[in-house]
Amino acid sequence: MRAEDRRELILQAATTVFGDHGYDGTTTAQVARAAGVSQPYVVRVFGTKEKLFLAVLQRALDHLLAAFRAALTDTVSGVPIQRRIGLAYIGLAADRGLLLSLMHGFVLGRDPEIGAAAREGFILVYRFLRHEAGFSPDESQQFLAGGMLINTMIGLRMTDDFDRDPDVHELLTHAFPEKIDIMLELAKTERREAAERAGTGA
Amino acid sequence: MRAEDRRELILQAATTVFGDHGYDGTTTAQVARAAGVSQPYVVRVFGTKEKLFLAVLQRALDHLLAAFRAALTDTVSGVPIQRRIGLAYIGLAADRGLLLSLMHGFVLGRDPEIGAAAREGFILVYRFLRHEAGFSPDESQQFLAGGMLINTMIGLRMTDDFDRDPDVHELLTHAFPEKIDIMLELAKTERREAAERAGTGA
DNA sequence: TCACTTAGTTATCGTCTGATTACTTAATTC
DNA sequence: GAATTAAGTAATCAGACGATAACTAAGTGA
Numbered sequence: 001m002r003a004e005d006r007r008e009l010i011l012q013a014a015t016t017v018f019g020d021h022g023y024d025g026t027t028t029a030q031v032a033r034a035a036g037v038s039q040p041y042v043v044r045v046f047g048t049k050e051k052l053f054l055a056v057l058q059r060a061l062d063h064l065l066a067a068f069r070a071a072l073t074d075t076v077s078g079v080p081i082q083r084r085i086g087l088a089y090i091g092l093a094a095d096r097g098l099l100l101s102l103m104h105g106f107v108l109g110r111d112p113e114i115g116a117a118a119r120e121g122f123i124l125v126y127r128f129l130r131h132e133a134g135f136s137p138d139e140s141q142q143f144l145a146g147g148m149l150i151n152t153m154i155g156l157r158m159t160d161d162f163d164r165d166p167d168v169h170e171l172l173t174h175a176f177p178e179k180i181d182i183m184l185e186l187a188k189t190e191r192r193e194a195a196e197r198a199g200t201g202a
Numbered sequence: 203m204r205a206e207d208r209r210e211l212i213l214q215a216a217t218t219v220f221g222d223h224g225y226d227g228t229t230t231a232q233v234a235r236a237a238g239v240s241q242p243y244v245v246r247v248f249g250t251k252e253k254l255f256l257a258v259l260q261r262a263l264d265h266l267l268a269a270f271r272a273a274l275t276d277t278v279s280g281v282p283i284q285r286r287i288g289l290a291y292i293g294l295a296a297d298r299g300l301l302l303s304l305m306h307g308f309v310l311g312r313d314p315e316i317g318a319a320a321r322e323g324f325i326l327v328y329r330f331l332r333h334e335a336g337f338s339p340d341e342s343q344q345f346l347a348g349g350m351l352i353n354t355m356i357g358l359r360m361t362d363d364f365d366r367d368p369d370v371h372e373l374l375t376h377a378f379p380e381k382i383d384i385m386l387e388l389a390k391t392e393r394r395e396a397a398e399r400a401g402t403g404a
Numbered sequence: 405t406c407a408c409t410t411a412g413t414t415a416t417c418g419t420c421t422g423a424t425t426a427c428t429t430a431a432t433t434c
Numbered sequence: 435g436a437a438t439t440a441a442g443t444a445a446t447c448a449g450a451c452g453a454t455a456a457c458t459a460a461g462t463g464a
Binding site for chain 2: 020021022023024025100103104106107108109110115118119122123126127130137138140141142144145146148149151152154155156157158161165167168170171174175
Protein backbone atom coordinates (compact mmCIF):
# COMPACT_ATOMS: atom_id res chain seq x y z
CA MET A 1 0.00 0.00 0.00
CA ARG A 2 1.08 3.56 -0.70
CA ALA A 3 2.58 5.27 2.32
CA GLU A 4 0.17 8.16 1.94
CA ASP A 5 -2.87 5.88 2.09
CA ARG A 6 -1.41 3.98 5.05
CA ARG A 7 -0.81 7.29 6.77
CA GLU A 8 -4.47 8.24 6.41
CA LEU A 9 -5.46 4.80 7.71
CA ILE A 10 -3.30 5.30 10.79
CA LEU A 11 -4.74 8.79 11.27
CA GLN A 12 -8.28 7.40 11.25
CA ALA A 13 -7.40 4.69 13.75
CA ALA A 14 -5.53 7.19 15.92
CA THR A 15 -8.55 9.50 15.89
CA THR A 16 -10.82 6.89 17.42
CA VAL A 17 -8.25 5.70 19.97
CA PHE A 18 -7.25 9.21 21.03
CA GLY A 19 -10.93 10.09 21.23
CA ASP A 20 -11.54 7.25 23.64
CA HIS A 21 -8.51 7.56 25.89
CA GLY A 22 -7.08 11.02 25.36
CA TYR A 23 -3.53 11.96 24.47
CA ASP A 24 -1.66 10.57 27.46
CA GLY A 25 -4.05 7.65 27.88
CA THR A 26 -3.33 6.36 24.39
CA THR A 27 -0.33 4.23 23.49
CA THR A 28 1.24 4.06 20.06
CA ALA A 29 0.77 0.29 20.30
CA GLN A 30 -3.00 0.74 20.63
CA VAL A 31 -3.05 2.94 17.55
CA ALA A 32 -0.91 0.44 15.65
CA ARG A 33 -3.21 -2.44 16.56
CA ALA A 34 -6.28 -0.47 15.50
CA ALA A 35 -4.60 0.42 12.20
CA GLY A 36 -3.28 -3.08 11.56
CA VAL A 37 0.40 -2.13 11.46
CA SER A 38 3.34 -2.55 13.79
CA GLN A 39 4.00 -0.13 16.62
CA PRO A 40 7.39 1.10 15.33
CA TYR A 41 5.82 1.93 12.00
CA VAL A 42 3.37 4.33 13.60
CA VAL A 43 6.26 6.11 15.26
CA ARG A 44 8.29 6.13 12.07
CA VAL A 45 5.56 7.64 9.94
CA PHE A 46 4.81 10.48 12.32
CA GLY A 47 8.12 10.92 14.14
CA THR A 48 6.71 11.06 17.67
CA LYS A 49 3.46 10.34 19.44
CA GLU A 50 2.99 14.07 19.95
CA LYS A 51 3.32 14.79 16.24
CA LEU A 52 0.80 12.03 15.56
CA PHE A 53 -1.70 13.68 17.89
CA LEU A 54 -1.07 17.07 16.30
CA ALA A 55 -1.75 15.49 12.91
CA VAL A 56 -5.01 14.05 14.29
CA LEU A 57 -6.02 17.50 15.52
CA GLN A 58 -5.15 19.09 12.18
CA ARG A 59 -7.13 16.48 10.27
CA ALA A 60 -10.11 16.94 12.57
CA LEU A 61 -10.04 20.69 12.12
CA ASP A 62 -9.73 20.35 8.34
CA HIS A 63 -12.75 18.06 8.22
CA LEU A 64 -14.71 20.38 10.49
CA LEU A 65 -14.08 23.50 8.45
CA ALA A 66 -14.68 21.63 5.20
CA ALA A 67 -18.05 20.45 6.49
CA PHE A 68 -18.93 23.98 7.61
CA ARG A 69 -17.95 25.51 4.27
CA ALA A 70 -19.96 22.88 2.43
CA ALA A 71 -22.98 23.74 4.58
CA LEU A 72 -22.38 27.41 3.82
CA THR A 73 -22.20 26.85 0.07
CA ASP A 74 -25.22 24.56 -0.07
CA THR A 75 -27.78 27.30 -0.63
CA VAL A 76 -30.38 25.14 -2.39
CA SER A 77 -32.16 24.17 0.80
CA GLY A 78 -34.39 26.78 2.40
CA VAL A 79 -32.91 25.95 5.80
CA PRO A 80 -31.32 28.93 7.58
CA ILE A 81 -27.54 28.97 7.80
CA GLN A 82 -27.41 28.55 11.59
CA ARG A 83 -29.27 25.27 11.39
CA ARG A 84 -27.30 24.06 8.36
CA ILE A 85 -24.00 24.51 10.15
CA GLY A 86 -25.43 23.02 13.32
CA LEU A 87 -26.45 19.91 11.43
CA ALA A 88 -23.05 19.79 9.75
CA TYR A 89 -21.46 19.82 13.19
CA ILE A 90 -23.49 16.88 14.40
CA GLY A 91 -22.68 15.07 11.17
CA LEU A 92 -19.03 15.13 12.21
CA ALA A 93 -19.89 12.75 15.04
CA ALA A 94 -20.10 10.00 12.42
CA ASP A 95 -16.30 10.18 12.21
CA ARG A 96 -15.72 8.39 15.50
CA GLY A 97 -13.37 10.18 17.85
CA LEU A 98 -13.05 13.31 15.73
CA LEU A 99 -14.92 15.68 18.03
CA LEU A 100 -13.56 13.98 21.13
CA SER A 101 -9.96 14.19 19.98
CA LEU A 102 -10.49 17.92 19.49
CA MET A 103 -11.99 18.10 22.97
CA HIS A 104 -9.02 16.30 24.47
CA GLY A 105 -6.80 18.84 22.78
CA PHE A 106 -8.86 21.71 24.16
CA VAL A 107 -8.43 20.65 27.78
CA LEU A 108 -4.65 20.29 27.36
CA GLY A 109 -4.14 23.99 26.72
CA ARG A 110 -1.30 24.01 29.22
CA ASP A 111 0.86 21.88 26.96
CA PRO A 112 3.25 24.05 24.89
CA GLU A 113 2.72 22.27 21.55
CA ILE A 114 -0.74 20.75 21.86
CA GLY A 115 -2.13 23.79 23.65
CA ALA A 116 -0.93 26.18 20.99
CA ALA A 117 -2.38 24.05 18.19
CA ALA A 118 -5.71 23.59 19.95
CA ARG A 119 -5.99 27.29 20.72
CA GLU A 120 -5.29 28.32 17.15
CA GLY A 121 -7.75 25.74 15.88
CA PHE A 122 -10.51 27.01 18.13
CA ILE A 123 -9.87 30.61 17.14
CA LEU A 124 -9.99 29.58 13.49
CA VAL A 125 -13.47 28.15 13.99
CA TYR A 126 -14.61 31.33 15.72
CA ARG A 127 -13.25 33.41 12.85
CA PHE A 128 -15.13 31.25 10.37
CA LEU A 129 -18.39 31.78 12.22
CA ARG A 130 -17.91 35.52 12.52
CA HIS A 131 -16.31 36.46 9.21
CA GLU A 132 -17.39 33.75 6.78
CA ALA A 133 -20.73 32.49 8.06
CA GLY A 134 -21.82 35.96 9.15
CA PHE A 135 -22.76 34.98 12.71
CA SER A 136 -23.09 37.72 15.30
CA PRO A 137 -20.89 37.54 18.43
CA ASP A 138 -23.84 36.21 20.41
CA GLU A 139 -24.78 33.68 17.77
CA SER A 140 -21.18 32.50 17.60
CA GLN A 141 -20.92 32.17 21.36
CA GLN A 142 -24.16 30.23 21.58
CA PHE A 143 -23.18 27.97 18.72
CA LEU A 144 -19.80 27.16 20.27
CA ALA A 145 -21.38 26.64 23.68
CA GLY A 146 -23.85 24.18 22.20
CA GLY A 147 -20.99 22.44 20.43
CA MET A 148 -19.01 22.06 23.63
CA LEU A 149 -22.07 20.62 25.37
CA ILE A 150 -22.51 18.13 22.54
CA ASN A 151 -18.85 17.14 22.78
CA THR A 152 -19.26 16.65 26.52
CA MET A 153 -22.36 14.51 26.03
CA ILE A 154 -20.47 12.35 23.55
CA GLY A 155 -17.48 12.13 25.89
CA LEU A 156 -19.71 11.10 28.78
CA ARG A 157 -21.47 8.48 26.60
CA MET A 158 -24.69 10.04 27.82
CA THR A 159 -26.62 8.37 25.03
CA ASP A 160 -26.22 5.08 26.88
CA ASP A 161 -28.62 6.39 29.55
CA PHE A 162 -31.13 7.85 27.08
CA ASP A 163 -33.76 5.19 27.76
CA ARG A 164 -32.79 4.56 31.35
CA ASP A 165 -33.09 8.04 32.87
CA PRO A 166 -35.92 10.50 32.12
CA ASP A 167 -33.68 13.46 33.01
CA VAL A 168 -31.03 12.28 30.56
CA HIS A 169 -33.74 11.77 27.96
CA GLU A 170 -34.90 15.33 28.44
CA LEU A 171 -31.39 16.80 28.45
CA LEU A 172 -30.33 15.02 25.27
CA THR A 173 -33.44 15.95 23.32
CA HIS A 174 -32.74 19.59 24.16
CA ALA A 175 -29.00 19.40 23.56
CA PHE A 176 -29.09 17.83 20.10
CA PRO A 177 -31.04 19.93 17.65
CA GLU A 178 -33.45 17.38 16.15
CA LYS A 179 -30.64 14.97 15.31
CA ILE A 180 -30.90 12.89 18.45
CA ASP A 181 -31.99 9.83 16.45
CA ILE A 182 -28.76 9.89 14.47
CA MET A 183 -26.72 10.19 17.66
CA LEU A 184 -28.53 7.26 19.23
CA GLU A 185 -27.97 5.17 16.12
CA LEU A 186 -24.25 6.00 16.13
CA ALA A 187 -24.01 5.11 19.80
CA LYS A 188 -25.75 1.81 19.19
CA THR A 189 -23.43 0.68 16.39
CA GLU A 190 -20.49 1.83 18.46
CA ARG A 191 -21.58 -0.29 21.40
CA ARG A 192 -22.08 -3.25 19.07
CA GLU A 193 -18.59 -2.83 17.64
CA ALA A 194 -17.14 -2.58 21.12
CA ALA A 195 -18.94 -5.77 22.13
CA GLU A 196 -17.58 -7.53 19.06
CA ARG A 197 -14.06 -6.40 19.83
CA ALA A 198 -14.46 -7.66 23.38
CA GLY A 199 -15.89 -10.93 22.09
CA THR A 200 -12.97 -11.62 19.78
CA GLY A 201 -10.65 -11.00 22.70
CA ALA A 202 -9.08 -7.84 21.35
CA MET B 203 -0.32 16.97 60.96
CA ARG B 204 -3.64 15.15 61.17
CA ALA B 205 -4.12 12.63 58.38
CA GLU B 206 -7.46 14.16 57.48
CA ASP B 207 -5.93 17.61 56.98
CA ARG B 208 -3.06 16.14 54.99
CA ARG B 209 -5.59 14.30 52.85
CA GLU B 210 -7.37 17.54 52.01
CA LEU B 211 -4.00 19.15 51.23
CA ILE B 212 -3.19 16.35 48.82
CA LEU B 213 -6.64 16.62 47.26
CA GLN B 214 -6.13 20.33 46.62
CA ALA B 215 -2.73 19.73 45.06
CA ALA B 216 -4.09 16.84 43.00
CA THR B 217 -6.92 19.04 41.74
CA THR B 218 -4.55 21.57 40.20
CA VAL B 219 -2.19 18.97 38.77
CA PHE B 220 -4.98 16.83 37.30
CA GLY B 221 -6.55 20.00 35.95
CA ASP B 222 -3.37 20.87 34.11
CA HIS B 223 -2.41 17.45 32.74
CA GLY B 224 -5.50 15.26 32.91
CA TYR B 225 -5.82 11.85 34.52
CA ASP B 226 -3.31 9.87 32.49
CA GLY B 227 -0.98 12.83 32.06
CA THR B 228 -0.56 13.24 35.80
CA THR B 229 1.85 11.19 37.89
CA THR B 230 1.44 10.49 41.58
CA ALA B 231 4.95 11.93 42.00
CA GLN B 232 3.78 15.27 40.59
CA VAL B 233 0.89 15.35 43.02
CA ALA B 234 3.20 14.42 45.89
CA ARG B 235 5.65 17.19 45.01
CA ALA B 236 2.83 19.75 44.77
CA ALA B 237 1.50 18.61 48.16
CA GLY B 238 4.92 18.46 49.82
CA VAL B 239 4.80 14.76 50.70
CA SER B 240 6.45 11.63 49.37
CA GLN B 241 5.04 9.77 46.38
CA PRO B 242 4.29 6.52 48.23
CA TYR B 243 2.31 8.45 50.81
CA VAL B 244 -0.06 9.76 48.17
CA VAL B 245 -0.67 6.21 47.02
CA ARG B 246 -1.09 4.96 50.57
CA VAL B 247 -3.67 7.55 51.54
CA PHE B 248 -5.88 6.97 48.49
CA GLY B 249 -5.09 3.36 47.60
CA THR B 250 -4.57 3.90 43.87
CA LYS B 251 -4.12 6.78 41.47
CA GLU B 252 -7.59 6.10 40.10
CA LYS B 253 -9.19 6.37 43.52
CA LEU B 254 -7.33 9.63 44.05
CA PHE B 255 -8.80 11.03 40.84
CA LEU B 256 -12.27 9.83 41.81
CA ALA B 257 -11.85 11.63 45.14
CA VAL B 258 -10.83 14.78 43.26
CA LEU B 259 -13.97 14.52 41.11
CA GLN B 260 -16.18 13.95 44.15
CA ARG B 261 -14.67 16.93 45.97
CA ALA B 262 -15.13 19.12 42.89
CA LEU B 263 -18.76 18.10 42.56
CA ASP B 264 -19.40 18.70 46.26
CA HIS B 265 -17.93 22.21 46.03
CA LEU B 266 -19.93 22.91 42.88
CA LEU B 267 -23.28 21.87 44.31
CA ALA B 268 -22.53 23.64 47.60
CA ALA B 269 -21.80 26.86 45.70
CA PHE B 270 -25.00 26.46 43.69
CA ARG B 271 -27.13 25.81 46.77
CA ALA B 272 -25.60 28.82 48.50
CA ALA B 273 -26.49 30.95 45.48
CA LEU B 274 -30.00 29.54 45.59
CA THR B 275 -30.45 30.33 49.28
CA ASP B 276 -29.00 33.81 49.07
CA THR B 277 -32.28 35.56 48.30
CA VAL B 278 -31.32 38.96 49.72
CA SER B 279 -29.92 40.27 46.46
CA GLY B 280 -32.40 41.29 43.79
CA VAL B 281 -30.38 39.42 41.18
CA PRO B 282 -32.34 36.70 39.31
CA ILE B 283 -31.51 33.11 40.12
CA GLN B 284 -30.06 32.32 36.68
CA ARG B 285 -27.43 35.01 37.04
CA ARG B 286 -26.71 34.15 40.68
CA ILE B 287 -25.92 30.54 39.81
CA GLY B 288 -23.97 31.64 36.76
CA LEU B 289 -21.78 33.86 38.91
CA ALA B 290 -21.40 31.05 41.45
CA TYR B 291 -20.13 28.83 38.63
CA ILE B 292 -17.50 31.32 37.56
CA GLY B 293 -16.51 31.73 41.19
CA LEU B 294 -15.47 28.08 41.19
CA ALA B 295 -12.67 28.96 38.79
CA ALA B 296 -10.84 30.46 41.77
CA ASP B 297 -10.23 26.90 42.97
CA ARG B 298 -7.56 26.16 40.39
CA GLY B 299 -8.08 22.97 38.45
CA LEU B 300 -11.53 22.24 39.88
CA LEU B 301 -13.53 22.85 36.72
CA LEU B 302 -10.80 21.41 34.53
CA SER B 303 -10.54 18.21 36.54
CA LEU B 304 -14.26 17.77 36.08
CA MET B 305 -13.83 18.41 32.36
CA HIS B 306 -11.09 15.80 32.14
CA GLY B 307 -13.44 13.37 33.81
CA PHE B 308 -16.22 14.21 31.35
CA VAL B 309 -14.14 13.34 28.29
CA LEU B 310 -13.10 9.99 29.78
CA GLY B 311 -16.64 8.62 29.75
CA ARG B 312 -15.37 5.41 28.16
CA ASP B 313 -13.49 4.47 31.31
CA PRO B 314 -15.57 2.05 33.45
CA GLU B 315 -14.89 3.72 36.82
CA ILE B 316 -14.15 7.33 35.91
CA GLY B 317 -16.82 7.42 33.23
CA ALA B 318 -19.53 6.19 35.55
CA ALA B 319 -18.59 8.72 38.22
CA ALA B 320 -18.41 11.61 35.76
CA ARG B 321 -21.74 10.69 34.18
CA GLU B 322 -23.52 10.48 37.52
CA GLY B 323 -21.98 13.78 38.58
CA PHE B 324 -23.17 15.53 35.45
CA ILE B 325 -26.67 14.14 35.81
CA LEU B 326 -26.70 15.30 39.42
CA VAL B 327 -26.01 18.86 38.29
CA TYR B 328 -28.77 18.68 35.70
CA ARG B 329 -31.19 17.41 38.33
CA PHE B 330 -30.25 20.30 40.60
CA LEU B 331 -30.96 22.83 37.86
CA ARG B 332 -34.28 21.28 36.94
CA HIS B 333 -35.70 20.20 40.28
CA GLU B 334 -34.06 22.48 42.84
CA ALA B 335 -33.26 25.68 40.99
CA GLY B 336 -36.45 25.51 38.95
CA PHE B 337 -34.79 25.92 35.55
CA SER B 338 -36.73 24.92 32.45
CA PRO B 339 -35.22 22.27 30.15
CA ASP B 340 -34.08 25.01 27.76
CA GLU B 341 -32.64 27.14 30.53
CA SER B 342 -30.79 24.12 31.90
CA GLN B 343 -29.41 23.19 28.52
CA GLN B 344 -28.23 26.73 27.83
CA PHE B 345 -26.68 27.02 31.25
CA LEU B 346 -24.77 23.77 30.88
CA ALA B 347 -23.70 24.69 27.36
CA GLY B 348 -22.32 28.00 28.60
CA GLY B 349 -20.56 26.17 31.39
CA MET B 350 -18.90 23.75 29.01
CA LEU B 351 -17.75 26.66 26.84
CA ILE B 352 -16.27 28.36 29.91
CA ASN B 353 -14.49 25.15 30.87
CA THR B 354 -13.11 24.90 27.35
CA MET B 355 -11.91 28.51 27.42
CA ILE B 356 -10.15 27.85 30.71
CA GLY B 357 -8.65 24.63 29.38
CA LEU B 358 -7.40 26.41 26.27
CA ARG B 359 -5.91 29.24 28.39
CA MET B 360 -7.75 31.56 26.04
CA THR B 361 -7.36 34.43 28.48
CA ASP B 362 -3.68 34.59 27.52
CA ASP B 363 -4.70 35.92 24.11
CA PHE B 364 -7.29 38.37 25.43
CA ASP B 365 -5.19 41.45 24.64
CA ARG B 366 -3.41 39.96 21.65
CA ASP B 367 -6.34 38.96 19.43
CA PRO B 368 -9.46 41.08 18.84
CA ASP B 369 -11.51 37.96 18.00
CA VAL B 370 -10.49 36.32 21.26
CA HIS B 371 -11.31 39.54 23.07
CA GLU B 372 -14.77 39.53 21.57
CA LEU B 373 -15.37 35.84 22.21
CA LEU B 374 -14.34 36.01 25.85
CA THR B 375 -16.42 39.07 26.65
CA HIS B 376 -19.45 37.21 25.27
CA ALA B 377 -18.62 33.89 26.91
CA PHE B 378 -18.10 35.12 30.46
CA PRO B 379 -21.17 36.89 31.82
CA GLU B 380 -19.69 40.16 33.09
CA LYS B 381 -17.04 38.36 35.15
CA ILE B 382 -14.31 38.55 32.56
CA ASP B 383 -12.24 40.85 34.78
CA ILE B 384 -12.10 38.21 37.50
CA MET B 385 -11.06 35.56 35.00
CA LEU B 386 -8.29 37.76 33.64
CA GLU B 387 -7.07 38.45 37.16
CA LEU B 388 -7.02 34.75 37.99
CA ALA B 389 -5.12 33.99 34.80
CA LYS B 390 -2.58 36.68 35.57
CA THR B 391 -1.79 35.41 39.07
CA GLU B 392 -1.64 31.89 37.69
CA ARG B 393 0.91 32.91 35.08
CA ARG B 394 2.93 34.69 37.76
CA GLU B 395 2.91 31.61 39.95
CA ALA B 396 3.97 29.45 37.04
CA ALA B 397 6.82 31.83 36.25
CA GLU B 398 7.94 31.72 39.89
CA ARG B 399 7.88 27.94 39.88
CA ALA B 400 9.94 27.92 36.71
CA GLY B 401 12.33 30.46 38.20
CA THR B 402 13.01 28.39 41.31
CA GLY B 403 13.74 25.44 39.08
CA ALA B 404 10.74 23.38 40.13
C1' DT C 405 8.53 3.89 80.99
C1' DC C 406 6.74 0.82 78.02
C1' DA C 407 3.58 -0.65 74.51
C1' DC C 408 1.01 0.97 70.76
C1' DT C 409 -0.83 3.91 67.23
C1' DT C 410 -0.31 7.58 63.84
C1' DA C 411 2.07 9.74 60.22
C1' DG C 412 5.08 9.55 57.48
C1' DT C 413 9.97 8.17 54.54
C1' DT C 414 13.55 5.56 51.76
C1' DA C 415 14.51 1.99 48.81
C1' DT C 416 13.12 -0.94 45.38
C1' DC C 417 10.58 -3.69 41.99
C1' DG C 418 7.96 -5.16 37.81
C1' DT C 419 5.66 -3.37 34.08
C1' DC C 420 4.68 -0.50 30.48
C1' DT C 421 5.93 2.66 26.71
C1' DG C 422 8.01 5.52 23.20
C1' DA C 423 11.71 5.19 20.51
C1' DT C 424 15.84 3.13 18.00
C1' DT C 425 18.29 -0.24 15.32
C1' DA C 426 18.80 -3.64 12.22
C1' DC C 427 16.73 -6.57 9.10
C1' DT C 428 13.29 -8.16 5.19
C1' DT C 429 10.53 -8.06 1.18
C1' DA C 430 8.53 -6.30 -2.87
C1' DA C 431 8.48 -2.79 -6.59
C1' DT C 432 10.81 0.15 -9.69
C1' DT C 433 14.60 1.95 -12.36
C1' DC C 434 18.53 1.75 -15.33
C1' DG D 435 19.00 -8.51 -14.05
C1' DA D 436 21.53 -5.86 -10.85
C1' DA D 437 20.90 -1.81 -8.01
C1' DT D 438 18.07 1.13 -5.61
C1' DT D 439 14.11 2.70 -3.29
C1' DA D 440 9.75 2.12 -0.71
C1' DA D 441 7.19 -0.10 2.79
C1' DG D 442 7.23 -2.33 6.29
C1' DT D 443 8.55 -5.88 10.74
C1' DA D 444 11.03 -8.09 14.77
C1' DA D 445 13.93 -7.35 18.52
C1' DT D 446 15.37 -4.54 22.00
C1' DC D 447 16.42 -0.69 25.09
C1' DA D 448 16.33 3.02 28.51
C1' DG D 449 13.44 5.64 31.28
C1' DA D 450 9.31 6.39 33.84
C1' DC D 451 5.58 5.08 36.65
C1' DG D 452 2.46 2.99 40.13
C1' DA D 453 2.75 0.16 43.76
C1' DT D 454 4.83 -2.51 47.67
C1' DA D 455 7.82 -3.44 51.60
C1' DA D 456 10.42 -2.27 55.27
C1' DC D 457 11.72 1.10 58.35
C1' DT D 458 11.48 5.44 61.60
C1' DA D 459 10.08 9.06 64.52
C1' DA D 460 6.77 11.32 67.22
C1' DG D 461 2.99 11.36 70.15
C1' DT D 462 -0.23 9.02 73.66
C1' DG D 463 -2.42 6.41 77.21
C1' DA D 464 -2.06 2.95 81.17
